[in-house]
Amino acid sequence: MPSHVTPPRGMRDFLPAEKRRRERVLATVRDVYRSRGFDEIETPVVEGAEFLWSGLGGDNEKQVFAVLRRGLDLDAVRAVGSPLELADLGLRFDLTVPLARFYASHRAELPTVFRSVQIAPVWRAERPQKGRYRQFVQCDIDILGEPGQQAEVELISATTDVLDALGLRGTTIRVNDRRVLLGVLAHWGVAPELTDRALIEIDKLDKIGVEGVATQLRELGVGGDDLAAQLHQLGEATFDSITGSAPPAWLDAEAAADLVALRDALPGATLVLDPTLVRGMGYYTGTIFEVAHPDFSYSLGGGGRYDGMIGRFLGTDVPAAGFSLGFERIVDLVELDGADDDGLAVLHDKTVPPAELVALQRALLAGGEGRVRLERRAKNAKGQLAALAAAGFGRFASVRGGESVDELQIRAIG
Structure with a gap:
């Protein structure tokens, strides 16, 4: 490794x-x-060499990641004097030339x-x-x-x-x-x-x-x-x-x-x-x-x-x-308004059938929830809820099997 x-x-x-x-x-x-x-x-992430090295990009043309022509072996690479002779494509250095x-x-x-x-x-x-x-x-x-x-x-x-x-x-x-x-x-x-x-x-x-x-x-x-x-x-x-x-x-x-x-x-x-x-x-x-x-x-x-x-x-x-x-x-300068905590986590026991969990998730989404995660309940409940909050889930509900959407008790994390 x-x-x-x-x-x-x-x-x-x-x-x-x-x-x-x-x-x-x-x-x-x-x-x-x-x-x-x-x-x-x-546009594609790569452009033709005739566009990227057209003389319009100033010093940025010296910083193009060139893509080698297909079929070149090591001996061919060593024999070529200029690197540009090896490339017919390159990664774009800006979005204006593309x-x-x-x-x-x-x-x-x-x-x-x-x-x-x-x-x-x-x-x-x-x-x-x-x-x-x-x-x-x-x-x-x-x-x-x-x-x-x-x-x-x-x-x-x-x-x-x-x-x-x-x-x-x-x-x-x-x-x-x-x-x-x-x-x-x-x-x-x-x-x-x-x-x-x-x-x-x-x-x-x-x-x-x-x-x-x-x-x-x-x-x-x-x-x-x-x-x-x-x-x-x-x-x-x-x-x-x-x-x-x-x-x-x-x-x-x-x-x-x-x-x-x-x-x-x-x-x-x-x-x-x-x-x-x-x-x-x-x-x-x-x-x-x-x-x-x-x-x-x-x-x-x-x-x-x-x-x-x-x-x-x-x-x-x-x-x-x-x-x-x-x-x-x-x-890095932007301070976003509103906490990123709109998600709902459904914590379930391992005995709850997967088909029931997926059906519950679909019903929650159809009822207006924008983000629902199914997650098996952990022994360390405090640590699990803290991790969910960090991931953008501000609410949770616990299910043990057989609950309908109307029966869920949704609570805030924290």
Whole structure:
């Protein structure tokens, strides 16, 4: 027998109580998104190599769990120079690339403007650490086919409604636009071929700070001695500072107008301008946003507009925008209302015939009970009832045989 029987690193088992908690949170997410007119879809856990390594996933493409081609033996594996030559499939690293492939496959069967929900696990072969896993659940909503700002407004509105329904107060939405970032880099004189690398460095601000990013950018030949001061000033920009009589020289006026219009269209949400927000995925083309909470240094979700992705698969450009919630981070923060103790346990002697027990269970369910467990009575009644309470059973009834539903004496545990 193996000495270690734990899950693979970065992956987890969930005991029944935690699984129930996760499902209750997911049910809230689903209900809110469904009420806003989004339709749930499902895609395979694996996608073709031509999609996963298409150049749209940024650094996440380096973290794909590749699936070896069938029929390869060890000698063939050793003879191949590049690992990608061995794989024709891989586990999905997010839900956006699969959605783009899905839409390209089924466009004729979908409405002109398609509002999608997909809630499912994804996999990334990165180094596990606290709060970062190799397998985790994403909750995505996307709107495909809507070229105007209506898409962003609906996505942010629906997501803030989910956060409110989960009781997560005090969240803000940090917003930016890729056009603003490109304007900043052009103002600094960054060569076009260095744009992507410069954005990668700016995206590290929360990890290595202003001085660290300034150092990395100088190594690319970006900016001068005052680059750290410029980065700091950039991070302090607000909606008020870009709408004044003297907007910053780096500001893309059209993008700024769109961001202000987005803020004005969402009076119920708190939008904060952040010109340093990058979002690491390489497929974003316009507005980008992240959910921030004052008690946490990390974001609780994010997304943006990615108008160029579906055209890569379909051959015809389709406007698209999406918002992804970080479920693994959110589920630990949620305080669920109401105790999870709605179950009824039927404790029985071993002499009660199984057919009678099953008939009693069916009658209880037909009478309105939502959850009924049949369990043989243990000698340690106190320990048994404590275990049942921990499993979500707040009531119990004892049977010795021959009782009808009306004769059961149902009592609370505890």
